[in-house]
Structure formats: C-alpha cells, structure tokens
Amino acid sequence: MEKRGVSRPLVDVRLKQSAEGTKVALTCSDRTAVMSIGQLLPALRSLTNSVVDAAVQREEKASRKISCKVGCGACCRQLVPISVPEARELPSLIASLDEAHRDRVTARFKDAISSLQATGLWDRLRDLAALPQQERIALAMEYFSKGIPCPFLEDESCSIHENRPLICRQYLVTSPASHCRNPGAETISRVSLAADVFQALKHIEAPERDRPRFVPLVLAPFLKLEDDESGQAVSDWVRRLLAEIKRINDEKIAEMRSSEATRHQDASMLEQSVTPDSATDGSRP
Numbered sequence: 001m002e003k004r005g006v007s008r009p010l011v012d013v014r015l016k017q018s019a020e021g022t023k024v025a026l027t028c029s030d031r032t033a034v035m036s037i038g039q040l041l042p043a044l045r046s047l048t049n050s051v052v053d054a055a056v057q058r059e060e061k062a063s064r065k066i067s068c069k070v071g072c073g074a075c076c077r078q079l080v081p082i083s084v085p086e087a088r089e090l091p092s093l094i095a096s097l098d099e100a101h102r103d104r105v106t107a108r109f110k111d112a113i114s115s116l117q118a119t120g121l122w123d124r125l126r127d128l129a130a131l132p133q134q135e136r137i138a139l140a141m142e143y144f145s146k147g148i149p150c151p152f153l154e155d156e157s158c159s160i161h162e163n164r165p166l167i168c169r170q171y172l173v174t175s176p177a178s179h180c181r182n183p184g185a186e187t188i189s190r191v192s193l194a195a196d197v198f199q200a201l202k203h204i205e206a207p208e209r210d211r212p213r214f215v216p217l218v219l220a221p222f223l224k225l226e227d228d229e230s231g232q233a234v235s236d237w238v239r240r241l242l243a244e245i246k247r248i249n250d251e252k253i254a255e256m257r258s259s260e261a262t263r264h265q266d267a268s269m270l271e272q273s274v275t276p277d278s279a280t281d282g283s284r285p
C-alpha cells in the first residue's frame, strides 16, 4: 500500500525489556522538536506494537494461544472507536490507497452509512462519546447486531493492516474465535497489555476538554474535526503519555485488587510495567 499523505516515523517509542523491568525507550534525534500529536501517531503505533508483542510472548510462555489470525474478522463488525488524531488522518490514509482499493473502501463506507441511516443509528452514533457508559455499551451492542463490516475489511482481513487504528492493534483474545461472533464479558478473554496507548492518547490529545474524545471509525471520514494545533516538544508528549499510562494502570490495579475475579498476574504485570527509560524521562532535552 502506498503511504502518500501519512506522516513518517520521525520519532520512535517502544518497550525495552531489561533486568530492571519493562521500560519505555524514546529514540529521537531532537527531542525538543515541536510536533503535533498527529505527527506522533507513527511512534504511538510503534509503541503499541511493542506492547502487544510483549503481551503475546507472555501469553505464549504461559501456553495460552492467541486466537486472532489472518482471515478472522469477527471483531471488525464491532463499533470501533478511534482517537481524534487518528480520525483526522483517515481521509488522507484513504486518499493514499491505490485507486481500486480506494474505490472499494469508499463504496463500503457509503454502504455502511446507508445502513446506519436506514436503522436510525447514524445520528445517535455522532454523540457516542458524550453518552453515559451504560448507554454507550447498549448502543455498541445494537450496532454489532446489525453486522456492518468495517469498510477496511476485505476477505475477512484488514486491508490497512500497517496503518490500522491503535484499538485494533490492542484487541487480542485467547478465548475461542467462535465466541467473537457473540461477544460477552464471560465469553471473551482479552489479552492484558502493559500499556493502554489508545486510552492514554485519548486523554492527552485535548486535555482542556472535560472528557476524552473518540469517534466511531465508520463515521470518521464524514465528521468535521478542528485542525490539529497541539504542537509541543516531543519530550513533553512522551512525558505526558507515560504519566497517563501510569494513571490508567493505577486505576486498573485498584479495580483488580478490589475484584474477587482478580487475576493477580495481571495486576502485578501492570504494577511492574512501563517506567520511563532513564534517557526517556523528558528531564533532559
């Protein structure tokens, strides 16, 4: 796939395993360089990939098999939330596809929107992020019941695999793939990750807002989003990202510790996770 219009990785952030634990290492020729959060997306994808790789290795060591594989697109009929920086990038990503691919994707977006309009979901989905959690879950289940495939799904595989959203990278299960056709909290075993980069990005991209934002992928090319004016130094972005990842993990640990269903290995994995590498802590340019 061509990548015209998609920012190239100028910065790299990834997990690094060492004797002291799991660290996040930043590689950047100029960490004082000012970049928008959108320009950092390639680095966030790289970080997410390394987080997922570490989780897969851990699962394999524990003899838990990952069920997700090429040709299984059951989860690609869920309501897929993406961050605002990813939504802003989507039109240029679609424009960068070769003509035949772009035409197929565009036609599938139109089909999806027609289905949403016919079922009355279109208007309700536009305000998804503002709904209380229970209503969001109910709406997501209603959406799933319509069986609308993601417009990027081709032959049950992701046709933008290299540039797929962070949430798609993070979604892995060890429960039988057949359960994904009728997902529920009791039937789906999701793989725990040491860092939820998608959630962290949602919180840092526009901190002045009273709640984190996301938009349904299926609506993203049709939404009017404000320009990305979020420029700041790379080291500041990374410091904020790490702080947010830690805050999210601390919340999860507290929730796990108070739950009878706690898998202690998950809680301790989160406790040990993602401290900054000494060269990444942002304290020096």
Ligand code: SF4
Binding pocket: 073, 075, 076, 077, 080, 150, 151, 152, 153, 154, 157, 158, 159, 160, 161, 164, 165, 168
């Ligand atoms: S972007 Fe790709 S992985 Fe994500 S839902 Fe669509 S087809 Fe599936």
